[in-house]
Amino acid sequence: MKRAIFLLAVSCGLLFSGQLRAQQSNDLLPSTATLEDCIRYALKHQPILHQSIIDEAITDRTVKSKLADWYPQVSVDANLQHYLELPTSIFGGNPTKVGVANNSAATFTLNQNLFTRDLLLASKTAKEVRTQSQQNTTRSQIDVVSDVSKAYYDVLLTQQQINVLSEDIVRLERSLKDAYNQYQSGVVDKTDYKRATISLNNAKAQKKAALELLNSKQAYLKQLLGYPTSSPDILISSDTTTMVAEVNNSDTSAIPDYHNRIEYKLLKTQESLLEANVRYNKWGYLPTVSAFVNYAFAYQNQDFGKLYNNNYPNSLLGLKLSLPIFQGGKRVHNIKMAELQLERNKWDFESLTSAVNTQYTQAMAAYRSNLNDYMTLKENVAMAQDVYNLLQLQYKEGIKTYLDVLISETELRTAQLSYYNAMYQVLSSKIDLQKALGTLTVNY
Structure with a gap:
């Protein structure tokens, strides 16, 4: 009997621990996280979004508390x-x-x-009040998607820069070895391998700075995701194929429709609440x-x-x-004040229309400019690679000097770093463009 109880307890313990591990694994990012993985995690764990959801619950309880006065x-x-x-x-x-x-x-x-005007107002506006709370959460979600996407691309950019510098260090170490061997054999003087040493040290210093910068960008990405600070760094997918595909995947002929913006939807909800407030103050002439x-x-x-x-x-x-008979004109003033608030809200629509147009124009200009830079720098990388390969071969054959090789190597590194920086800039400006168009989705 004791043996059976012991086996049952062990089985239950293993089952519980297995469920716990499964729950923990579902609560963590994959070993190699994509952008979609990071966004999904952030939408689930970001503290600001948790606060927004709690605010929704508070709003719902507040509405129910107001409506409870209809009951005996x-x-x-x-x-x-x-x-x-x-x-x-x-x-x-x-x-x-x-x-x-x-x-x-x-x-x-x-x-x-x-009949009381307070309860009538609560009944008429319950739906709009809840909608407003949900729209505030949606706005927070859009901001999180935008910020996480940019931070993700920034980390990926820095990783690619580190890869470029690592490859450059390998080339420079090989060049340094060749230059030193030629110096030892008396073919060239010590200038070549000294220059190679300087370039190698500079590349290593750049890589060290990039690694330190990566740590700070990882910390910022964790903050945006709501990721435990004590956890190891987030390993993100280093495959740039998807990023390259995303660069050109944008409709530059799209026209902004401010009806798609969450800000417009919030203003419409606020307008409904202000209209209800005008009616509420007019009901002040009715008895309770x-x-x-x-x-x-x-x-x-x-x-x-x-x-x-x-x-x-x-x-x-x-x-x-x-029924109050005379209040010194208080009800008249309240009605007029509510009407003025409604009129003021209408001007918010005018401001939003102008702001959306400005944001769209700026975002589209930045996207097109960054896209042009990206395409140009993409060609530059290919040409710089060809130039370096050719000069490296000519140097080994004694046709070109080492200085020519060193210059071409520097140009290749600069072209590669600029290329990845341009890729980040175009993807970042694309997010701003989607945000301006109101097409940045939170369905992950």
Whole structure:
């Protein structure tokens, strides 16, 4: 029996630990993360988005709290009192002590709101208030997608720069060895291998700086993703094929439609709420109506020990109507203020239209400019590689000097670094363009 219990406990433990490991693995990025992996992780773990979701829940509870006043409201009031001196009433000109020394009462009240402008406003705007909260979350998600994408490309760019510098160091080490061997054999003087040493040291210094910069960019990417800071660096896919495909995958003839922007949708929701606010203030001329039922238990006795022996209950029901007659023009001013707020909101639409057009124009100009730079630098890399290969061969045959090789090698490294930088710039400007067009999606 004990053996069976032990085996059952071990099996349950292994099952639980397996589920825990599976849950943890699902909560981490893949060993090599793509951009989509990072965005999905960020949309699930980013603290700002968690706050937005909590804000949605708070808004939903606030709406339900407001609407709860439509339900019957039941309350009870109880008291216990002892007269140190009984009250006096005048009967026929003669003062007379009335009542008993000890009193206790409990009153149950049921109140049902029939019409109040506060509840009417809550009912009419519940949907818009919830929508506004959801739209704020969507805006935060769009910002996260944009920021994560740029940070991802920035890390990938730095990794590619490190790869370029690593390849350059290999070439320079090989060139240094060749130059030193030629110097030892008396073919050339020591100038060539000294220059090779200087170039190699410079390349190593650049690589070291790039590695340090990569650490800071990794930390920023972790921050945007909500990734544990104590975890190892995020290994991202170094395949640039997808990036190259994304460079040209953009419609430069697209026309901005500000209706697609989340800012426009938020303004429309705000407009609906402001219109409801105008109606709310106009309802200030309407009465507040409620129905109520009261039932009271009343206990009175001169002897405190016998206070609760006798009950003298009473009950009533009725309607209550409340209407302010004159408030010094307050309702008129509130209505006018609400109308002015609505009018001011309409000018926000004008500002948004102008801002969207400006953002689109700037983003499109930056994208086209960066795309042109990218295409030019792509050709430069191919030509610089050909020039370097040719001069390297001619140098070995004694036709060209080492200085020519060194210059061509520097040009090749510069062309490669500039190429990857241009790739990052065009992808970053493409994100800005999608954001301006309102086509940056959060469906990951």
